[in-house]
Amino acid sequence: MKDEVTREDRVANLKGMGCSRKRVEDARFTQGKGNYVDDIKLDGMLFGDFVRSPYAHARIKSIDTSAALEVPGVLAVLTADDLRPLGLHWMPTLAGDKQMVLADGKVLFQGQEVAFVVAEDRYAAADGIELVEVDYEELPVIVDPFESLKSDVVLREDLVAEDGSIPAGAHGPRKHHNHIFTWEAGDKDTTDEVIANAEVVAEESMYYHRTHPCPLETCGCVASMDKVNGKLTLWGTFQAPHAIRTVVSLISGIEEHNIRVISPDIGGGFGNKVGAYPGYVCSVVASIVTGKPVKWIEDRMDNLMTTAFARDYWMKGQISATKEGKITGLKCHVTADHGGFDACADPTKFPAGFMNICTGSYDIPTAHLEVDGVYTNKAPGGVSYRCSFRVTEAVYFIERMIEVLAIKLNMDAAELRRINFIRKEQFPYTAALGWEYDSGDYHTAWDKALKAVDYDGLRAEQAQRVEDFKAGKTRKLMGIGLSFFTEIVGAGPVKNCDILGLGMFDSCEIRIHPTGSAIARLGTISQGQGHATTFAQILASEIGLPADSITIEEGDTDTAPYGLGTYGSRSTPVAGAATAMAGRKIRAKAQMIAAYLLEVHDNDVEFDVDRFVVKGAPEKFKTMKEIAFAAYNQAIPGIEPGLEAVSYYDPPNMTYPFGAYVCVMDIDVDTGVPEIRRFYALDDCGTRINPMIIEGQVHGGLTEALAVALGQEIAYDDMGNVKTGTLMDFFLPTAWEVPNYETDFTVTPSPHHPIGAKGVGESPHVGGVPCFSNAVQDAFRPFGNTHTNMPHDHWRIWRTANELGLHD
Amino acid sequence: MIPAAFEYHRPQDMAGVLAVLEEHGDDARVMAGGHSLIPMMKLRMADVPHLIDLQDVGGLSDIEIGDDSIRIGAMVTQAAIIDHDGLASAAPILREAALQIADPQVRYMGTVGGNVANGDPGNDMPGLMQCLDAVFTVVGPDGERDIPARDFYEAAYMTAREDDEVLTRVTIPLPKGGYAYEKQKRKIGDYATAAAAVQIVKEGGTCASAAIAMTNLSDTPVFSETAGAALVGTSVDDAALKAAVAAMLDDIDPTEDNRGPIAFKKHVAGVILRRAIERAWSRA
């Protein structure tokens, strides 16, 4: 008997959406066959590295490069004076500010790039660096943004007019010479009035500390200027290769068609690799000057100290409610420490990113947000570390304010959330600070989560634990961390999202080969997310060819269509949509071809998994493989040969993934050591393309959340010295510190996304940080704690216990 | 993170090592596992124009368990300590402590000799060796001499070993009674916030002898004789524990760093010591 190929078999054969297809990338990564930028070796390649400032604020009186130039193998030492004639001693930042490429008369943070030593290898460069003599005159250091706004010390003399007045910046008027911008959202007067007349108001100040994305692979590039054909090739760890090409063209004057930017395999980005760094500019200049390829690779300390930090938000909140707990208003003020230059990576119209999503998952009728950006003597950055622009800050803020309000109301924090959630029937929902949430079903997710962890049972156990603690039977407290988050990802609609004028659409271009396999190229670039796996799955379902027969290519600007890259969970919402739309164009043409081949009218055939069938006569069909062959090899009247499509997708709205997390923690009051007993994470990212990859993303995001909540920070001393410049002090969790995660989901598809997907890579980080933090804080709630700042490392947890009088 | 240029020597015997040391004096330094020294060189905090690798010098990697003492060669790795079953029964505190040092990758390279010779207050084995009353044997141009671990440490990175001497072995009197090595750290691969090594002998319900040493709470390891004495003759009850902790606190002198301020470290040191004593006592 002949084996029947069932429809199910045909679906399974595609490995399309919804299947846990194994990652195609892993074969090379697990065998050490990845190709990262530091693996690139070109003939005659030189190596460049920086002389960096040991001071956080100093004037540079002189730079003597003569001894360095004596070192065998050292070819050149570039300083600002060498870049000035080219106009490249400063460069524009993504935030509309400018940043020194090499110190121009002064330095503004420890580790700032002062000179670029170009040598035959990295060893000679390192020896040359030691011998560059820089004469510094130390200046007063400011590491506190509040002090900065009061200080007479001018950090950025370039931003003060000759008559001493302070010209407006890229985001409007500036109040003080160290002030960058004020950004507002919402209705101040109404919010003030609501809060003034409210039955209950809770207030809190919180510091979301400075940390760093710390990808395993640091930043780097290889620049190669071919003087014969005038073409510059730039390989690098770029999360946005096309944007880099355009920026390089704009600042160097090299025409864009003569620049090829290639992002090879990237070992994690998490926002760290979005911006443009002095290393890129110096490598390009050095390659032009020497006519040879030049490589620049950061070491770990360079990476932690100088390229793109995250967070550093001082947030002050007020939340008002009725006695029953219905929230009536929310107010938030942020003092944002941006360091020496404003190099935040946000859509240009949003200098504080999407901080205005800080009303969270709640139906809050009035709200007001104000953010003041401030210069200090710290490294520039302010990137979205595994989150959409400033969404971690926003979600941390609201999820802490909810807890603080629950304490004030003496109410259960889970219940307080439940009575304030935006209800399912309210979507699409326009929040008080302006965003239109596309979809959600928060109550269902919350109830499922609380049931899964037996929330009431946990609270009973916790109450018993407090009794036992008070009776001297135990020295461990139990904390139950709750968090319900709504992300805002998929930037974004070109009408309001651009970076330096570059619209934030994305793209996909597909070519079907005659024998029924395909290549698709996108404007995004994977840094570990598994795009080659998942985008092929989207296409498999859309065009009916097996995912295994579809190659996904990204990261080469000479071949990939223009796009704005991968960060802010935008790849699936934007490029994923472009992929589906391009696939649909393929399908539309395939339908005409199928109809011709089957000798029926176009409307008489319909798509079924991997073929077009004649309606009502399923035995009459043409498979996509057959159609592909015909597309190229059969003369079909009125239809051009070939089967290709391209789509540029400008999303109509952002997508709003959400989730419900619960963490159970035991805390040793005497040592401050927390132990995570349980972590439950329910994510709703809409349509699920690959459940296995989702789970992996959730594990990774939660682990980075654990890091940030429990110890990871970039700390400075009063002199502006970085105290956490190596992995001994900068906390990067390993399998040892990470608990077992339980993952779960609900599915609420995005109504405006072609396949209903929302993006998930960053949700666990956004929701995880407040969840871990709330667990710590909740353990101390019975003893009078309302809020303590992260990171909750041992000594800070111990300090909380100590301040609450829990030590004898 | 690239070290300054250096000359690499790989002598085949101790005479060769001593010859290079003699020739280059201060400019030469021996390397065992390299997991403390190489990071220092890469950070350019240590400048070693002549690096002498001890890997090929024979006779430094043996573990011998005698009737009343244990001899551990300087080049025995922390991983080898953990893997040695004879040691695990003769001196189980060694395995318990070694398992709390760094991570498996570091322990495959890091040696006992390097750990005790390094002189970094963060290293775990110096305190451990003081607790066990070990003796370090060094060899130099004038031959061999023995230095008790309890007299070896002078200040951070300053020890009783002369620059031209090489540590060859550690000799430990066979430990008796219950033991514990208790360490609090922020994460895997971290040096101690506070650590305590305790070896305790119980006779008929009372403590006959106790040795206590603390790690990373001063610029040297701290052997607290008075803390041990506070336990002797007691039933290691709450009062004795308190007295031992109080005595230890008098002996340590922690400094503030990223692990926390002094008050926190002292508090944790007390908690850690109490737990170590309780565990050791339960095993005695």
Ligand SMILES: Cc1cc2nc3c(=O)[nH]c(=O)nc-3n(C[C@H](O)[C@H](O)[C@H](O)COP(=O)(O)OP(=O)(O)OC[C@H]3O[C@@H](n4cnc5c(N)ncnc54)[C@H](O)[C@@H]3O)c2cc1C
């Ligand atoms: C990530 C990381 C985490 C770590 N965590 C810990 C920890 O938690 N606890 C801990 O105790 N250690 C820790 N270490 C240090 C590790 O245990 C080292 O290996 C050990 O301190 C030194 O041993 P070594 O064999 O590597 O010595 P080396 O690095 O080779 O030498 C260290 C010093 O001792 C000298 N020296 C070495 N051998 C001799 C000898 N025979 N005679 C004379 N002088 C000698 C060297 O000249 C050098 O000055 C860590 C290291 C790393 C990299």
